[in-house]
Amino acid sequence: LRSPGKRAPLTGSAEATRAPRTSWLAKLGSMQRRYVAVDGGTGAHLLAALSGADVRLRAVASPRHADLLIVVEPISQSLAPALLEYARALPQPAQALIIDTAAWHPALQDGAIASDVLPGTPQVDARSAAQIIDIIQRLAPWPHLRTATEPAFTEATIALPNKQERELATELAVLSLGPIQSLTGGPLRLLLICDGEQVLQAQVEAGFARRGIAEAMVVTSWQEAARLAAALDPLAPVAGRLVYVQALEQLQQQPASAACRASRQAALAVERAGNHLWWLHRFLTFLAAPEPAARAWQAAASVEQLAGTVWQQPTAMWLAPQQAAPSAQSAAAAALQRLAGQVRSVRQRLTQQRFLEPRLRGVGVLSADVLRSAGVSGPLLQAAEHGAGDAWSRLQTRLLAAADDLEAAARVLSVAGSTVAHETNQPESDWQVPAGEADVAVTGPRGELGLHLVSDGGSGPTRVEWRRPSAAVLPLLPAALTGQKLVDAETLVASLDLAMAEADG
Amino acid sequence: MSTLLTAAGVLAALLGGAYLVAVLDCLSRPGPRHVALAFTLPLSEALGLLRQEDLVPRGADGFLFRSAPLIALAAVALAALVIPLGPHAVGFDPTIGLFYFIVVLGPFVVAMMNAGWSQNSKEGLFGTFRAAAHLIAYEVPLGFAAIGPVMDAQSLSTVRIVEAQSSLWYGVWQPLGLLIYLAAMLMVSYRHPFDIPQGGSELEDGVFAEYAGSRLLLLRIALDALFIVMTAMAVVLFLGGWRGPLLPGPIWFLLKTALLASLMLWVTRYVPRLRQDQMLGLAWKVLLPATFVNLIWVGVISLLFAGGRG
Numbered sequence: 001l002r003s004p005g006k007r008a009p010l011t012g013s014a015e016a017t018r019a020p021r022t023s024w025l026a027k028l029g030s031m032q033r034r035y036v037a038v039d040g041g042t043g044a045h046l047l048a049a050l051s052g053a054d055v056r057l058r059a060v061a062s063p064r065h066a067d068l069l070i071v072v073e074p075i076s077q078s079l080a081p082a083l084l085e086y087a088r089a090l091p092q093p094a095q096a097l098i099i100d101t102a103a104w105h106p107a108l109q110d111g112a113i114a115s116d117v118l119p120g121t122p123q124v125d126a127r128s129a130a131q132i133i134d135i136i137q138r139l140a141p142w143p144h145l146r147t148a149t150e151p152a153f154t155e156a157t158i159a160l161p162n163k164q165e166r167e168l169a170t171e172l173a174v175l176s177l178g179p180i181q182s183l184t185g186g187p188l189r190l191l192l193i194c195d196g197e198q199v200l201q202a203q204v205e206a207g208f209a210r211r212g213i214a215e216a217m218v219v220t221s222w223q224e225a226a227r228l229a230a231a232l233d234p235l236a237p238v239a240g241r242l243v244y245v246q247a248l249e250q251l252q253q254q255p256a257s258a259a260c261r262a263s264r265q266a267a268l269a270v271e272r273a274g275n276h277l278w279w280l281h282r283f284l285t286f287l288a289a290p291e292p293a294a295r296a297w298q299a300a301a302s303v304e305q306l307a308g309t310v311w312q313q314p315t316a317m318w319l320a321p322q323q324a325a326p327s328a329q330s331a332a333a334a335a336l337q338r339l340a341g342q343v344r345s346v347r348q349r350l351t352q353q354r355f356l357e358p359r360l361r362g363v364g365v366l367s368a369d370v371l372r373s374a375g376v377s378g379p380l381l382q383a384a385e386h387g388a389g390d391a392w393s394r395l396q397t398r399l400l401a402a403a404d405d406l407e408a409a410a411r412v413l414s415v416a417g418s419t420v421a422h423e424t425n426q427p428e429s430d431w432q433v434p435a436g437e438a439d440v441a442v443t444g445p446r447g448e449l450g451l452h453l454v455s456d457g458g459s460g461p462t463r464v465e466w467r468r469p470s471a472a473v474l475p476l477l478p479a480a481l482t483g484q485k486l487v488d489a490e491t492l493v494a495s496l497d498l499a500m501a502e503a504d505g
Numbered sequence: 506m507s508t509l510l511t512a513a514g515v516l517a518a519l520l521g522g523a524y525l526v527a528v529l530d531c532l533s534r535p536g537p538r539h540v541a542l543a544f545t546l547p548l549s550e551a552l553g554l555l556r557q558e559d560l561v562p563r564g565a566d567g568f569l570f571r572s573a574p575l576i577a578l579a580a581v582a583l584a585a586l587v588i589p590l591g592p593h594a595v596g597f598d599p600t601i602g603l604f605y606f607i608v609v610l611g612p613f614v615v616a617m618m619n620a621g622w623s624q625n626s627k628e629g630l631f632g633t634f635r636a637a638a639h640l641i642a643y644e645v646p647l648g649f650a651a652i653g654p655v656m657d658a659q660s661l662s663t664v665r666i667v668e669a670q671s672s673l674w675y676g677v678w679q680p681l682g683l684l685i686y687l688a689a690m691l692m693v694s695y696r697h698p699f700d701i702p703q704g705g706s707e708l709e710d711g712v713f714a715e716y717a718g719s720r721l722l723l724l725r726i727a728l729d730a731l732f733i734v735m736t737a738m739a740v741v742l743f744l745g746g747w748r749g750p751l752l753p754g755p756i757w758f759l760l761k762t763a764l765l766a767s768l769m770l771w772v773t774r775y776v777p778r779l780r781q782d783q784m785l786g787l788a789w790k791v792l793l794p795a796t797f798v799n800l801i802w803v804g805v806i807s808l809l810f811a812g813g814r815g
Contacts, residue, residue: 028545030553031545032546032550034550034553055536055543055546060710061708061709062709062710062713062715064716064717065710065713065716065721067553091557091559091717173627173630173631194631197631284777288698288700288778289774289778291775292775292777294535294536355776359777359779485780485781486707487781488780490707
């Protein structure tokens, strides 16, 4: 919730004030780590997994309270000043860790620059929370956090609305949330002009997670572009890759077999369910409901673990044009069915306990007409069409969708188990693409992810246009936030499940 | 000399109480229990905070910023004085003990407001006003709930109130009063789900946002100690204080306090943080009318069975 330039420079010194000690007292003192995390747009699920994984690692809300800064690459140029300011707010001695999720690609214009902002910080590859915890336990010697002098931040200014002549004229306060905040999956800046707790006007600044995926895709080969397509929404790589593969198949005019399509839909459904559950954990953590949040964490972690082992090959390997799906693990269908039951019981408990409902009912209503005219699809639209369109209906819709998706995937696997397993001779992937245009869409976790792909018969795409579901929601935010109570405005943003990497492209 | 001893005893009790709350908090966290870690992690966190530098943000009001943790701890320590651990183990037993207790809690809100106001940040400013709204909301139901035991014991002295419960705890025949007190107690001690001024995920820890190192530790200790002091007062008012069979009085008192504290921590983890207006609505529209019902009930029973339970 801290922003560069909105406040006076902080006095946190960049140099270590004391040398690291290794006495038992120092060891005891560093047993409990208090961390803050900066997410460049790809780490929302990883950080959500980390936040409930180990009692020795506790997430704190203010960088002043932390002794560990976790940065998830890629960090864009525009986010760098905010990261620098954030890092300087940590009291010394503190340490930092840069995590590479490999969601970055050399063809992208902007990206891995966290090590320039935090020189000397260890940079590690990690795909799971367990790996991060392991690294934190072992990393030694670990240098103290240092920050670069560049890039300097510039004072941001904002034009306040004219003060109305009122009997009781109050000062307006500008509350700047972000770009580093935990409400969205990635950096987004909200400038809320508040009259007391009432939001009078809101400005939204996006683009902090922009990497230029579409631009990068047109300068690479067909095969490399598939990796970039998967990175469009790092929180839903299957959706991005699948829509690209389907576009290629449309250009080649060779649709995949029915069994293959079913497997792909199952993979997509499992990914959607995982996204919904991680969102639920992040949302309940924002609402500060520890017990329900822990349940959501459990369900989300199980889905993520299962998603990695359902098929005998990783999804990125078999999601390619003309390639058949590998056979699924025999026990996967039953496990998915069990998880669906677990998700349904989480939903039932949340509904029965009646603690959350009064907090969320009627908060942040977005009507179906507004959403439809803005081109929003997915759970947000469903919640408005079948429910009240408030935060509570969004939670219900996503939980129901997650359970249904898991069941659908289980059905596909139990049917496909007999047919796909015999399909032993897998044809080679075909990356030859004739000239033409393709327009396809798949249903990702946040709505329709669309791709318009143009080929001139060369070695790579000529034109790439994405239809990104989160990007469609952003223009609605200023109007939706206006007139809300401050905390309701935050709840509204958190309930939308915005993936900023996808929204910024 | 005895004054110094009392002061040292109260401070030690507060530190121990804050440690106990931190341990119970760790144990009541959902997920797998790590009993050994629950006892070491609070110590580790305290040491970790002591090793870090105390920052004062540029543009902050230095005096208010530095004084807030001290005011907070002083308020809690003064309130803790009147809590009787046993018939003679009480720091200070004035005839107006309960009244004194509620009055000296007031400055704790001042500490919270100083902390938020002085740090020269928007998060702190919003937290300040939320903290101020808290004070007015909790004070009335808390006072009215505590009047129930006073009406029957015919005394404001905390020792007298415990002695008046020799035959029956007030919590047994004034359950409504106990419930109101427990809800108001969570508000007084800024405990989840009423941790609105320092709400972590909403305001980046609001009034605590700019505190670091040992000052943050002091504020945390004061907050945890306040919670245990309020719990201890609940035991005094409604659960018979030090009274109990076999074991010596202070042991009974500590046991009851620890049990009640764990119960409160365990129950509240199911509830999300309340919105400011919900918290105010609960205090004014639910708790306050309920206290009147409780007062009438206590009045009628006390008149009908005058002296019958004393």
